[in-house]
Amino acid sequence: MQSKKKPNVIVFFTDQQRWDTTGTHGNPLGLTPNFDRMAKTGTHVNHSITCQPVCGPARSCLQTGLYATTTGCYRNEIPLPESTKTLAHYFKSEGYRTAYIGKWHLGGEDPVPEHRRGGYEFWLGADTLEYTSDAYDTVVYDNHCNPVKLPGYRVDALTDAAIRYINEKQNENFFLFLSFLEPHHQNHHDNYPAPDGYQERYIGGWIPPDLAALGGSTHHHISGYYGMVKRIDEALGRLRDALKSLSLDQETIILFTSDHGNHFKTRNDEYKRSCHDSSVRVPTALYGPGFNGGGEIQELVSLIDLPPTLLDAAGIPIAEDMQGRSILPLINGHKEDWPEEAFIQISESQVSRAIRTKRWKYAVTAPDKDGWNDSYSEHYVEEYLYDLEADPYELVNLIGFQSHLAIADAMRERLIKRMAEAGEIEPIIEKAPVKPAGPNGQRRVSIDEYRQKVKLV
Structure with missing residues (x-):
């Protein structure tokens, strides 16, 4: 044929x-x-x-x-x-x-x-x-x-x-x-x-x-x-x-x-x-x-x-x-300007938003909204941060740990940007309460390391 x-x-x-x-x-x-x-x-x-x-x-x-x-x-x-x-x-x-x-x-x-x-x-x-x-x-x-x-x-x-x-x-x-x-x-x-x-x-x-x-x-x-x-x-x-x-x-x-x-x-x-x-x-x-x-x-x-x-x-x-x-x-090998993260909207169980890079997962939720009746919020609180390189099955939530505050700050900015690009109102994201150290007293992850890893995603 x-x-x-x-x-x-x-x-x-x-x-x-x-x-x-x-x-x-x-x-x-x-x-x-x-x-x-x-x-x-x-x-x-x-x-x-x-x-x-x-x-x-x-x-x-x-x-x-x-x-x-x-x-x-x-x-x-x-x-x-x-x-x-x-x-x-x-x-x-x-x-x-x-x-x-x-x-x-x-x-x-x-x-x-x-x-x-x-x-x-x-x-x-x-x-x-x-x-x-x-x-x-x-x-x-x-x-x-x-x-x-x-x-x-x-x-x-x-x-x-x-x-x-x-x-x-x-x-x-x-x-x-x-x-x-x-x-x-x-x-x-x-x-x-x-x-x-x-x-x-x-x-x-x-x-x-x-x-x-x-x-x-x-x-x-x-x-x-x-x-x-x-x-x-x-x-x-x-x-x-x-x-x-x-x-x-x-x-x-x-x-x-x-x-x-x-x-x-x-x-x-x-x-x-x-x-x-x-x-x-x-x-x-x-x-x-x-x-x-x-x-x-x-x-x-x-x-x-x-x-x-x-x-x-x-x-x-x-x-x-x-x-x-x-x-x-x-x-075809043209990777310029491709987003380094995927943007996720979550409904019904809660009003939530998340982004995932190759290494990091960051998510926030709106505590005063109903996931069935509300499609968005102007106010969220931090809920999850995972290091997918060290913890690919997301068993250790790092949100709020002193060791990862710089990572959370950077991911927060990226999430707000992606929400705006999707047509949402830029929200206020409330930081999670600070915990004195990372799990098992691990070292602090610097923003420089974060930026270096981002280039690899």
Whole structure:
């Protein structure tokens, strides 16, 4: 088949998947051979950080390239404004057929009416798939709001639907957004239902150091979670096999990413909505035209950078109001002016803000605001400071220690700057009470050392 002028684009989107579920990031259980192969032969984003560790807000960022406070979707249950342009609008304007399959979480109701589907042409989805379906009971809605029950385990059911769509549109340019629920928990009975026989494979298996130290619901849930991750990866392999069989594999871009991670009730009383890497760091890789052989990107890349990246790779002009930036210059070796930190907004559990560099994590919270009813604050207090070089699993909070006051001061300035760039009011950030020494009486970290390390991120 003659190569198309424009690449097809598929977003393979998982829900609540930790970065360290992948072999690429050191997981020893062999859960993700297909992701690992894609990361090795395509482009791997080593430090991929969500800008909002909760479902709806993260999805609004990925659909629009705008921060959740910009669209107004700062928490769940706020529909995406109908006037807001999504990836579907941009791709459709360039002649692409557009399709959405799976979990949406930006419509506010089920079934999602047409005017709340973000402009997608083909629709086979549910706003809250965790409530309309179960592991072996996949119910979604079609373009006419009719319920459709798909056969098979939920991951397979949605993958089958995606493969059918690709087969039907193989002679046209298409943009397909395939959004899974897995490995998110099943809300109505708070567990992680893996395919039959999969949970048993991982009982007693490897546990990430933060979960091993802090416990939470890890021992109860992680084997099922791993089983879900395994089936997701198998689905990625099936999708890529389908593309290869249709001779579309070399003319289709695939983005694999997730909305946020999972801390298994170790940082608060649920699974996300915290500044920790267990909540905000996710697996991300791209494959296809423009990304094959791209290697590993070490710069901090935000979820909000992915929409302009996809448009850029497809030759579609990036909207001027998008708040992220394309990573294609990074792939091509142009790293000038790339931000040294990722900016994170946190809602629902609290009104919080954070930044992460390669070495440091700094977070503040608004004590007089409600995370459900307030999208921002003009007053925050310091809450967390982590040295990710010495403490990669964030077990020692350094905020307030005399040894790290200079670091906190510098990070505070950078956070305020990023908040202003995101369109927020520059806040007052109250310093944490000073503690006389660092943990175990460690030496003082100087601002000169901080600046030296920043140059390396």
